[in-house]
Amino acid sequence: MLVIDVLVNGKPCDCDVIAECGVGDAVSLEVQLTNLSRNSVGPLALTVVPYQDFQNGVLNYDLEEAVTFIGSNSFYIDTVKPRETSVCVGALLFLYTGDFYLNIKFQDDSA
Known part of the structure; x- marks a missing residue:
């Protein structure tokens, strides 16, 4: 069993937590x-x-001009x-x- 923890700017974040992120600020x-x-x-x-x-x-995944990695x-x-832990x-x-x-997706590449 894998346990997944997500941190935004070093703070735990899940579906019930809103992370405040400023425009133009890098968000870890x-x-x-x-x-x-x-x-x-x-793997x-x-x-x-x-x-x-x-x-x-409606879900909008076309965000090239709004969000960048x-x-x-x-x-x-x-x-x-x-x-x-990895x-x-x-x-x-x-x-x-x-x-x-x-949306965080995992794919098992072992097959």
Whole structure:
């Protein structure tokens, strides 16, 4: 079992927590994967995709002009051993105001 912790600007963040981020300020993003199983897991691919939810059933993923990544939005994790944690670190830059969300996707590349 993998436990996923997300930190925005060093503070824990989840679906119920809103992170205040200023336009033009670099926002650090850290995704921690802790392996609680008895077996190693991996390799894994992690992708972070920002979007806007207009609260009417419409999700906007076309944010090239509103949000940019400093570095890559994709990470490759070779192996996470039992009882160990792997950390992916990146940063975002918001170019406009608004309410933004992050969709964090994992893909098991072991097959």
